[in-house]
Amino acid sequence: MSTIRVAVGQLCSSSNIIHNAKIVNKLITKSISNKVNILFLPEATDYLSRNASHSLELAKQVDDKFLPLIQSHIREEISKIPELEFFVAIGIHQPSPTSNRVQNNLIWLDSKGQILQKYQKLHLFDVNIKNGPILQESKSVEPGTKLVDPFKLNSSSPWKVGLAICYDIRFPELNHTLAKKGANIITYPSAFTTKTGEVHWELLGRTRAVDSQSYVVMPAQCGYHDTKADLDDTAKDSSESVTRVSYGESIIVDPWGKVVVRLSKYTDDLSNHKDSEGDYYEFGYADFDYEHILNIRKNMPLMEQRRRDVFPGILD
Structure with missing residues (x-):
C-alpha cells in the first residue's frame, strides 16, 4: 500500500495494569473502526510505578495479565474487518532474565496479537537538570545492547518501520x-518530563523527521499518573508518595517537518477527553503517502550527498 493510515494513542498510565489494558483496548477499538493500519502507543503503556522494586513487581505481571487482554482484543476487533492490515506498537516493561532490573521494551503486534518485533531501549534517562528533573533510569532499567533493523509491514510493502x-x-x-x-x-514512544517537553519535545521530533526524511510518530504519556492505583485506600494512605507527571502532546510529523497530528499536553483540560466511564485517552491519525517521501528525498537527496569521505566510519 502506497498510502496507509497511522494513529497515535495518548493516555495517562497508572500502576493498575488491568485498567491500563482496558484503556488500550478502547484505543484499539477506535483504531480499527477508523480503519487505521498502525496504532502507536506510548512508552510504559503497561504501568507507571512508585519505585524500582514496585516496577519489578508489576513487570512480572505484564506477560500474564496485561498482554493477553490486549492480544485477545485485537483478534476480536479485527474479526469485524478481517481485510484490514493492522498492527500495534506498544511500550511495555518486562523483567530482565539476567538482573533485578526491568527491560523498557517496545513490541510490535500483528492482527493476530502475535509479537513480531521487540526493541529494548538503548539510551537510559540519567539526568540532573537544574530546576528540572533528577532521574536515574539505569537504577531500575537494564539498557538494550542492539538496534532492531527497520522492518516492512509485509513482504511487498514500501513501508519500513524503525x-x-x-x-x-x-x-x-x-x-x-x-x-x-x-x-x-x-x-519515539515517550513519557517525557514537563520541563524538557516544553522546550525540546516538538523541536526534537521535527528535527528527526527532517534529518531522516521520514514520518516520525511520537505517542506520549500525558498528565499526572496515579502510581498507587494498584493499592486499596488504606494502603494508599501509608504508602510512599510519588508524583509522576508526563508532558503529553503526542505528535505525528511528516518528512518535511510539518506537524500533521497534535494531541493535548498536561496543562490542557484533559477532562474534556474523558469518556462516559471517566477514562482519559486521546486518539489522532493521519494518512501517510509514500510518494510524498519519494518526492522529498528526490528533490533533496541527503543520503546520496553525505560526505562519507570526510566522515568515514560515522556515515557508513
Missing part, C-alpha cells in the same frame, strides 16, 4: 542509522 524509545530521540546517530537501513516511519 523502532526507538523516548530518550533515544536525542541521539541523531540512531535516527540516521534507521534511515540508512531503509526506515521511512520512525517512532
Whole structure:
C-alpha cells in the first residue's frame, strides 16, 4: 500500500495494569473502526510505578495479565474487518532474565496479537537538570545492547518501520542509522518530563523527521499518573508518595517537518477527553503517502550527498 493510515494513542498510565489494558483496548477499538493500519502507543503503556522494586513487581505481571487482554482484543476487533492490515506498537516493561532490573521494551503486534518485533531501549534517562528533573533510569532499567533493523509491514510493502524509545530521540546517530537501513516511519514512544517537553519535545521530533526524511510518530504519556492505583485506600494512605507527571502532546510529523497530528499536553483540560466511564485517552491519525517521501528525498537527496569521505566510519 502506497498510502496507509497511522494513529497515535495518548493516555495517562497508572500502576493498575488491568485498567491500563482496558484503556488500550478502547484505543484499539477506535483504531480499527477508523480503519487505521498502525496504532502507536506510548512508552510504559503497561504501568507507571512508585519505585524500582514496585516496577519489578508489576513487570512480572505484564506477560500474564496485561498482554493477553490486549492480544485477545485485537483478534476480536479485527474479526469485524478481517481485510484490514493492522498492527500495534506498544511500550511495555518486562523483567530482565539476567538482573533485578526491568527491560523498557517496545513490541510490535500483528492482527493476530502475535509479537513480531521487540526493541529494548538503548539510551537510559540519567539526568540532573537544574530546576528540572533528577532521574536515574539505569537504577531500575537494564539498557538494550542492539538496534532492531527497520522492518516492512509485509513482504511487498514500501513501508519500513524503525523502532526507538523516548530518550533515544536525542541521539541523531540512531535516527540516521534507521534511515540508512531503509526506515521511512520512525517512532519515539515517550513519557517525557514537563520541563524538557516544553522546550525540546516538538523541536526534537521535527528535527528527526527532517534529518531522516521520514514520518516520525511520537505517542506520549500525558498528565499526572496515579502510581498507587494498584493499592486499596488504606494502603494508599501509608504508602510512599510519588508524583509522576508526563508532558503529553503526542505528535505525528511528516518528512518535511510539518506537524500533521497534535494531541493535548498536561496543562490542557484533559477532562474534556474523558469518556462516559471517566477514562482519559486521546486518539489522532493521519494518512501517510509514500510518494510524498519519494518526492522529498528526490528533490533533496541527503543520503546520496553525505560526505562519507570526510566522515568515514560515522556515515557508513
